[in-house]
Amino acid sequence: MANYDKIISESEKSKVPFLFVLVAFKDDKTLSGLSKHIGISRQAVHGWKGGSTPSSTNLIAAAEYLDTPLKVLTSSSAFCEYIETLKAEDEISQKNINQISQQICTRFGS
Numbered sequence: 001m002a003n004y005d006k007i008i009s010e011s012e013k014s015k016v017p018f019l020f021v022l023v024a025f026k027d028d029k030t031l032s033g034l035s036k037h038i039g040i041s042r043q044a045v046h047g048w049k050g051g052s053t054p055s056s057t058n059l060i061a062a063a064e065y066l067d068t069p070l071k072v073l074t075s076s077s078a079f080c081e082y083i084e085t086l087k088a089e090d091e092i093s094q095k096n097i098n099q100i101s102q103q104i105c106t107r108f109g110s
Contacts, residue, residue, distance in 0.1 A: 002096070005103040013051035016059065018079040020049060021104060022066050025096055029066060037065040076108035 002024040011017035023029050035042045038061040048054050054062070063070040071078040083101055088094030 002099075003103075004100050005107070008104055008107070011049050014049050015051070015053050016048055016062070016073045018076070018104075019062055019066070019073045021079075021100065022068060022072070025100060026066065034062060034065050037061060076105075080105035080108065 004021050007020050007024055008017055011020045023031055031045050032042055035045045038058050063073055072082045086097050088097055
């Protein structure tokens, strides 16, 4: 299980911190896959973690890659609403959803 609180802490300067949480949560998604899907370097994606601003085109492509609404990547309330709509297919996934809700949504007051 990922430590989602740590991921958010490492992304505190990011304009899209929830993107990194979703990549860690979704088993079939990686930062390398994201960079390939968008057509940018992995270093550029890692730059977003440090505060670089992704272009709107790159944000749209990231949302498509993660199969989420764009707002989920930038808004804590939209992110937490999205997390609450997820239905776990197994016990491990449900634990991850609960962990995200506890570590992140509680932290942001959502």
